[in-house]
Amino acid sequence: MxxxxxxxxxxxxxxxxxxxxxxxxxxxxxxxxxxxxxxxxxxxxxxxxxxxxxxxxxxxxxxxxxxxxxxxxxxxxxxxxxxxxxxxxxxxxxxxxxxxxxxxxxxxxxxxxxxxxxxxxxxxxxxxxxxxxxxxxxxxxxxxxxxxxxxxxxxxxxxxxxxxxxxxxxxxxxxxxxxxxxxxxxxxxxxxxxxxxxxxxxxxxxxxxxxFGYLSAVSEAETVIDRAHVEAKSTPRGVGLVKLMGREAGFIAAAATIASGEVNFTLIPEAPFSLDELLPAIGRRLDKRDHAVIVVAEGAGQDLIDHEQGRDKSGNRKLGDIGPFLKQAITDHFNEVGKPAAVKYFDPSYYIRSVQxxxxxxxxxxxxxxxxxxxxxxxxxxxxxxxxxxxxxxxxxxxxVGQVKRMEPARDLWSAVLATTGQEKW
Missing domain, CATH: 3.40.50.450 (Rossmann fold)
Structure with a gap:
C-alpha cells in the first residue's frame, strides 16, 4: 500500500x-x-x-x-x-x-x-x-x-x-x-x-x-477499423481483422472499439480467450450477419502461439505475432467446416504511431x-x-518504473467494450 x-x-x-x-x-x-x-x-x-x-x-x-x-x-x-x-x-x-x-x-x-x-x-x-x-x-x-x-x-x-x-x-x-x-x-x-x-x-x-499520443493513436485506429468494416461487408462471409498495438494492456483496442462502434470481437491481454470459444462465436456471427470485425491487441492470445521466448532491446518480452496466427486459424477453421470466410487482415501499427x-x-x-x-x-x-x-x-x-498499468476487466471501459461488441454472449 x-x-x-x-x-x-x-x-x-x-x-x-x-x-x-x-x-x-x-x-x-x-x-x-x-x-x-x-x-x-x-x-x-x-x-x-x-x-x-x-x-x-x-x-x-x-x-x-x-x-x-x-x-x-x-x-x-x-x-x-x-x-x-x-x-x-x-x-x-x-x-x-x-x-x-x-x-x-x-x-x-x-x-x-x-x-x-x-x-x-x-x-x-x-x-x-x-x-x-x-x-x-x-x-x-x-x-x-x-x-x-x-x-x-x-x-x-x-x-x-x-x-x-x-x-x-x-x-x-x-x-x-x-x-x-x-x-x-x-x-x-x-x-x-x-x-x-x-x-x-x-x-x-x-x-x-x-x-500523450494515446488519443491520437485511438483516432487513427478507429479509421482503420471503419475501413476493415467496409471490406468485411463487401464480400460474402467477410471478416475484417485488425491488429493494434498493446503489448501488456488493451487500452487502444478497447477505446478504438468503442469509438468505432463497428467491432464484434475485441481481444486484449487482460481477458484470456480460447479458439474453441472464439471460432464458433465468429461462425454464429457470420451465419447471422454475413460479416464480422475483429480487433486484437498485439499482446493478446500469447498462450496460443509457439514463439521464441526472451526479451527485446527495451527489456520487453518478445511476442508471437497474433495477427497472422488468428488470420490462419480463422481461415482454416471455416474451410474445414465447409463455410469459407474471406479474411482481410490489417496491421496499421507503425502507421498509427507515426502520425502527428x-x-x-x-x-x-x-x-x-x-x-x-x-x-x-x-x-x-x-x-x-x-x-x-x-x-x-x-x-x-x-x-x-517496472510496473505496468493494465485494464481492469471489471471496470467501466471493458464493460463498455462488451456492451458495444455483444461478445459477452459467447
Whole structure:
C-alpha cells in the first residue's frame, strides 16, 4: 500500500532564487506551493474518512533552485515513436528558453545511444528556427533508439556537456534508465535535475491516467477499423481483422472499439480467450450477419502461439505475432467446416504511431512540457510528470518504473467494450 513517504519528491536542495515568471504572482494562474496535493483517491462514500494520500501537484514554483541564465538543458527521446514527441520537444524549448531564459537547450540524438560518446552522434542545439514547425510532423527530430546504456557513461557525458537540466521522454524502459541516471547523479553528489515525460500509445504507464499520443493513436485506429468494416461487408462471409498495438494492456483496442462502434470481437491481454470459444462465436456471427470485425491487441492470445521466448532491446518480452496466427486459424477453421470466410487482415501499427498529434494530445503535450520545465528549474529530480484526476502531478520514478498499468476487466471501459461488441454472449 502506498504511503505519503512513497510519493515524496526528491529535491537537489533549498530554493533561494525568485522565479522570473512575475506574471504568476496574482490571479488564478499562480505559483504552486509544495504542499499542494492531488488526491490519490478522488471518491468516497457517505461518512467515510477521506484518505489524505496525494501526489505533489505540478506547476510553477515561486522560488527556483537553478538560475536559468546559468543552465544548460538536454532533451532525449527514446523507444518507439509516438504522436506528440515533437510537440514535447518544441514546448520544452519555448518554456525553458523563451519564458525562463535558459540559454542553451541541447537535443540528444537517437535516444540513450546519444549519451554514449563512443556510439552516438554529437548533440545539437535547439533554436527557434529548428523547432518552429516540428509540431506538424510525426516522429521525433532527435531520432530514437531502443536499449539501455551504462548509467555511469551517460552521467559522465551529461557532466562533460555541462548539463544540469535533463529531460528523458519515453516509456517505462526510458524512465527506468532515467531513474538509474538520477541515482548515479545522487551517488556523485552532482546537481543535475532529471525530469521525465512519460510516452506510450499503449497508455500503460503506472500512475499516469493518460499519456500523450494515446488519443491520437485511438483516432487513427478507429479509421482503420471503419475501413476493415467496409471490406468485411463487401464480400460474402467477410471478416475484417485488425491488429493494434498493446503489448501488456488493451487500452487502444478497447477505446478504438468503442469509438468505432463497428467491432464484434475485441481481444486484449487482460481477458484470456480460447479458439474453441472464439471460432464458433465468429461462425454464429457470420451465419447471422454475413460479416464480422475483429480487433486484437498485439499482446493478446500469447498462450496460443509457439514463439521464441526472451526479451527485446527495451527489456520487453518478445511476442508471437497474433495477427497472422488468428488470420490462419480463422481461415482454416471455416474451410474445414465447409463455410469459407474471406479474411482481410490489417496491421496499421507503425502507421498509427507515426502520425502527428491531434488537438487533444497537443494540449496534453504542452501541459507535460511546461510542468517538466517548472519542476527541473525548481531542483526537483528523479520524477516524471503524470496526469492524475485530470491534474498534472509529480510522480517519483521509484514508485512507477517496472510496473505496468493494465485494464481492469471489471471496470467501466471493458464493460463498455462488451456492451458495444455483444461478445459477452459467447
Amino acid at each position: 502506498l504511503t505519503q513517504e512513497d510519493l515524496r519528491i526528491t529535491s537537489l536542495g533549498p530554493r533561494k532564487l525568485l522565479s522570473p515568471l512575475r506574471h504568476l504572482r496574482e490571479g488564478p494562474r499562480s505559483f504552486v506551493p509544495d504542499d499542494r496535493r492531488v488526491m490519490y483517491h478522488i471518491e468516497y462514500c457517505g461518512d467515510e474518512i477521506v484518505n489524505p494520500l496525494g501526489f505533489e501537484k505540478a506547476g510553477p514554483r515561486e522560488q527556483l533552485y537553478f538560475d536559468p541564465a546559468e543552465c544548460r538543458a538536454a532533451i532525449v527521446t527514446c523507444g518507439g515513436l509516438c504522436p506528440g514527441l515533437n510537440n514535447i520537444i518544441r514546448n520544452l524549448y519555448y518554456k525553458l528558453h523563451g519564458d525562463y531564459g535558459v540559454p542553451t537547450i541541447l537535443g540528444i540524438r537517437n535516444g540513450y545511444l546519444g549519451l554514449n560518446p563512443e556510439l552516438g552522434r554529437e548533440p545539437f542545439p535547439l533554436t527557434d528556427s529548428v523547432v518552429e514547425q516540428i509540431h506538424h510532423q510525426g516522429g521525433t527530430i532527435l531520432g530514437t533508439s531502443r536499449g539501455p546504456q551504462d548509467a555511469r557513461v551517460m552521467v559522465d557525458y551529461l557532466e562533460s556537456l555541462g548539463v544540469n537540466l535533463f529531460f528523458p521522454i519515453g516509456g517505462d524502459g526510458t524512465q527506468k534508465g532515467a531513474h538509474l541516471i538520477a541515482q548515479e547523479i545522487e551517488r556523485r553528489g552532482l546537481k543535475i535535475a532529471v525530469v521525465g515525460v512519460p510516452k506510450t500509445i499503449d497508455n500503460d504507464i503506472k500512475f499516469c491516467y493518460r499519456s 498529434a491531434n488537438a487533444a494530445d497537443s494540449l496534453l503535450c504542452e501541459m507535460f512540457a511546461r510542468c517538466a520545465a517548472h519542476a527541473a528549474l525548481a531542483g526537483k529530480t528523479d520524477l516524471f510528470i503524470g496526469l492524475w484526476n485530470n491534474r498534472p502531478v509529480h510522480v517519483p520514478l521509484r514508485v512507477s
